[in-house]
Amino acid sequence: MARVLVAEDDPDLRGMIEFKLASAGHEVTVVADGDAAMTSARAAPPDLAVLDVMMPGMSGIEVCEALRADPVTAATPIIMLTARAQSADVSRGLAAGADEYLVKPFSPRSLVEHVEKLLAAAAS
Amino acid sequence: MLVTAVCVFMLLACGATVYSLLAQSATVTQLTTVIGPARDASATVLQAMTDADNALATAQATRSAAPAERLAAARERVGEARRVARDLLAHPSLGERDREAYRRLQDERDRALTAWWDYADDAFARVAAGLPVDATTREVLLDRFRAEHIALTDKLVANRDALRTATRELVPDATLVTLGATGLVLVGVMLVARRTARSLTVPIAGLRSVVQRIEAGDLSARADAGAGAREVRDLAAAFNTLAADQAETLRLHEVALEVELTVRAVSTVREAIEAVCASIGPPLAADRVVISLVDPSGEIVRSTQWHVEGLPDFPPDVSPYAGPVAEELWRRSTYLAVADVRAEGVKHDPRIAPFRREADTRGLLVVPIGLAERPLGTIAVSDGTGPRAWRSAQIALVHHVAAALAHAIAEVDYREHQAQHVARLERLDRQKDDFLSTVSHELRTPLASISGYLELLLDGDAGEVTPEQRHMLQVMERNGVRLRALVEDLLAMNRAESSHVRADTAVELAGVVGATVEELRPLAEKNGVGLELSLGTDPGPVLGDREDLQRAVGNIVSNAVKFTPRGGQVRVSHTGDPATGEVVVTCSDTGIGIPRADLPHLTTQFFRAGNVAGDVVPGTGLGLAIVKAVVDAHGGQLTVDSTEGRGTVVTLRFPTLAPVTARSSEVHTP
Numbered sequence: 001m002a003r004v005l006v007a008e009d010d011p012d013l014r015g016m017i018e019f020k021l022a023s024a025g026h027e028v029t030v031v032a033d034g035d036a037a038m039t040s041a042r043a044a045p046p047d048l049a050v051l052d053v054m055m056p057g058m059s060g061i062e063v064c065e066a067l068r069a070d071p072v073t074a075a076t077p078i079i080m081l082t083a084r085a086q087s088a089d090v091s092r093g094l095a096a097g098a099d100e101y102l103v104k105p106f107s108p109r110s111l112v113e114h115v116e117k118l119l120a121a122a123a124s
Numbered sequence: 125m126l127v128t129a130v131c132v133f134m135l136l137a138c139g140a141t142v143y144s145l146l147a148q149s150a151t152v153t154q155l156t157t158v159i160g161p162a163r164d165a166s167a168t169v170l171q172a173m174t175d176a177d178n179a180l181a182t183a184q185a186t187r188s189a190a191p192a193e194r195l196a197a198a199r200e201r202v203g204e205a206r207r208v209a210r211d212l213l214a215h216p217s218l219g220e221r222d223r224e225a226y227r228r229l230q231d232e233r234d235r236a237l238t239a240w241w242d243y244a245d246d247a248f249a250r251v252a253a254g255l256p257v258d259a260t261t262r263e264v265l266l267d268r269f270r271a272e273h274i275a276l277t278d279k280l281v282a283n284r285d286a287l288r289t290a291t292r293e294l295v296p297d298a299t300l301v302t303l304g305a306t307g308l309v310l311v312g313v314m315l316v317a318r319r320t321a322r323s324l325t326v327p328i329a330g331l332r333s334v335v336q337r338i339e340a341g342d343l344s345a346r347a348d349a350g351a352g353a354r355e356v357r358d359l360a361a362a363f364n365t366l367a368a369d370q371a372e373t374l375r376l377h378e379v380a381l382e383v384e385l386t387v388r389a390v391s392t393v394r395e396a397i398e399a400v401c402a403s404i405g406p407p408l409a410a411d412r413v414v415i416s417l418v419d420p421s422g423e424i425v426r427s428t429q430w431h432v433e434g435l436p437d438f439p440p441d442v443s444p445y446a447g448p449v450a451e452e453l454w455r456r457s458t459y460l461a462v463a464d465v466r467a468e469g470v471k472h473d474p475r476i477a478p479f480r481r482e483a484d485t486r487g488l489l490v491v492p493i494g495l496a497e498r499p500l501g502t503i504a505v506s507d508g509t510g511p512r513a514w515r516s517a518q519i520a521l522v523h524h525v526a527a528a529l530a531h532a533i534a535e536v537d538y539r540e541h542q543a544q545h546v547a548r549l550e551r552l553d554r555q556k557d558d559f560l561s562t563v564s565h566e567l568r569t570p571l572a573s574i575s576g577y578l579e580l581l582l583d584g585d586a587g588e589v590t591p592e593q594r595h596m597l598q599v600m601e602r603n604g605v606r607l608r609a610l611v612e613d614l615l616a617m618n619r620a621e622s623s624h625v626r627a628d629t630a631v632e633l634a635g636v637v638g639a640t641v642e643e644l645r646p647l648a649e650k651n652g653v654g655l656e657l658s659l660g661t662d663p664g665p666v667l668g669d670r671e672d673l674q675r676a677v678g679n680i681v682s683n684a685v686k687f688t689p690r691g692g693q694v695r696v697s698h699t700g701d702p703a704t705g706e707v708v709v710t711c712s713d714t715g716i717g718i719p720r721a722d723l724p725h726l727t728t729q730f731f732r733a734g735n736v737a738g739d740v741v742p743g744t745g746l747g748l749a750i751v752k753a754v755v756d757a758h759g760g761q762l763t764v765d766s767t768e769g770r771g772t773v774v775t776l777r778f779p780t781l782a783p784v785t786a787r788s789s790e791v792h793t794p
Contacts, residue, residue, distance in 0.1 A: 010573065013576065016573055016577055017576075105568060105572035106572060
C-alpha cells in the first residue's frame, strides 16, 4: 500500500486511474493540474506520482522537474502519461527525470504493473 | 621626284640607243643604195666598153662593118650605166667633197670615153669606106679610159671600205650604248623598287604585323600612320580608326558583361538599377543616366539617376513621359537615339520634351526595358557637351544592360513570389502537422478512457460480467484498438510525408529488420505462421529516419504475418544489390495474395484489397501507403509482386549512405 499522486486534467481518465489504483490497494490522491500536483506533493510527499504531460498551468514535465529539484521528492518514482507518442516527446519526458512513460491509450493493467514495479524498486 | 628622274634617264638612254642605231642604219644605207650600185654601174660601163672595143677591133681586123650593131648596143649600155652612176654619185648622203670628187672623176672618165667613141665613129666610117684604120690609137684611147675608170673605181672601193669600217665601228658603239642604257634602266628600276619597298612594302608589312597583334589580343596595337606613301599613310590612318572602333566596341561589350554580372549578384531591383546607372555613364562618355521603372499603368514606381559632378539632379517630372515612351519603344522593339535634342527635326517630339528642357542635354539615347509583352521602364543616357552621334556599340551596351535589368527584375519578382510561396507551403505543412498532432492527441485521451474503462469492465474490476456482456465489451474493445491503430497510422503517415520532422541519421537497416522480425515473432507463433530471417551482405547504412524505417519494415512484415494462413511461411531477407549498391529488404509470404486488379491501388490511402475488405483481418488501409511514403522520402523503391491465393513478395530498396564508394570498391576488388 502506497500513496500515489495522480495529476490528470481529463476527469474521466482521472477517475479511471483512481479507480484502478485504488482497486490495486493504493492510497490515491488525484489533482486536475500541475500546480495542484505541486501543492499536494509539497503538503504530503507521495510514494509515486503519475503525471499527465499536457495539463493547464504547469505541465507534467515542469512538475517532474520541480519534484526532482526538491530533495524530499528527488527520488520519488514518476510515471508520465502522454498523448504524444513521438520519440522526441518521450525523450523529453525521460530527460526531465521520469522513470516510466506511458502513451495514451494505455492499459490500466499495465499502469498498475508499472506502479508495482517502480515501488518495489524504490523500496529495495 | 626620283621616279621622274629615273624616267627621264631611261628616256635619254633609249634616245641614245635609237640615235646610234639610226647612225648605223645611215651608213649601211649609203653603202647598199649608193656606193654598191655605183660600183655595179661603173663595172657595167667597163664591160660595155670592152664589148664595144671588141666589136671595133673585129671591124678593123675584118675590114667589115658587120659589128655595127654590137657597137651601137654597147654604146647604149655605156650611156645608160654612165647616167645611173652619175645619179647615184650625186646622192645627198655623200658629203659635198665626195660628190665633187666623184663628179671630177666621172668627168675625166667621160672625156676619155668621148675620145674613144669619137675615134670609134671615125674608124668605123673608115672601115665602112674600106679605108685603113690605125689600131694603135684605139688601144691608146681604151687604155686612157681604163685608167680613168680605175681611178673612179678606186675611189668607190676606198669609199666602200671606209663605209664598211665605219659600220663595223658603229655596231659595237650601238651595242655599248644599248648595254649602257639597259644597265642604267636596271639601276633605275632597282632604285624605284627600293623606294617602292620603303614606301609600300615596309609599311604594309607593318600594317600586317599590327593586324596580327590585334588578332592575338593586343587591342592597343596601332599602325604607323606617318610612314610610307600617302595612300599607305591614309590606309594606316583608316585602319587605326577601325581598330580604335573595334577596341571601343570590345570595351563596351566587356562593360556590358560586367554590369550583367553585377546586376545578377544583387538581390533587389533598387540595387540593380543603381548598379547599372553608376556603371554605364563613364564608358559611354555620357554625363547623365536616368533609369525609370514603370508599373503596368505607366506610373513610375522607381527611378534612379547618375550624373557627372557639377550637374544638377534631373527633375523627377518625367512621369508623364516615361510610361508611354517605355510602352511605345518596347512595343515597336526600337530605341530613341537623338544626336541633338535642339535640332530642328526633333524639336517638337514630345517624347524628349523633359530632356530638351534641361540646359545640359544635347545628345540623348533612350532604350526601353521590358520583358515579354510588358514594358518595364527606360534607360535614358544623355550628353550635354554637344551634339553627338550614337555609335551602334554604345546603343548595344545600353540594350544589353536593359535586358540584364529586365531579367534581374523578373528574377527578383520570381524569387519574392517563390519565397512567399515556399513560406506559405511551409506554414500550411506545419499547420497540417499541428492539426494532425492535435487531433490525434485529442483522440488519444478519450480513447484512453474508453479502452481503460473497457479493460476495467472486462477484468471484472467493477463486478462480474455475463458472457453476453463480455462479448459486447470485446467488440467495443476491438474497435477501440482499431481506432487507435488508425490514429497511429495517421500520425505515421503525416510524419513520413513531412520532411521537416524527419531526423536523418545513418541507420543500419539489418538491425531494424532483425528487431522487427523478433517483435513480430510472438504474433507469428500465435497465428501458426513460420517466420524466417536471412541476412546477406550488408552494403552499408541508409541515411534516414529510424522510426519511419522501422514502421515501414514493420508494416510489410506484419502484413505478411497477418495475411498468411496457419501453416504458412514468411521469409524476410536483408541483403545488398551488388549492381546498384542498394539495400534490398524482401518479405515474401505464402499468404492469400492480392487480386491483380487491386495491385495498382495498394499504396492509395485507406484502400484495402478486395479479399480482406470483409474484415477478416482488421486494418486501416494506411499500412502500404505509409510504407510508400517512407520509401519515397528516403529515395527508395517499393515493389509488390503477388498472386492471389499463392502469396506476396514485397521488396524495399534504399540507396545506401555512400553507394558510389560501395560500387567503386567492388570495381577495385579482384
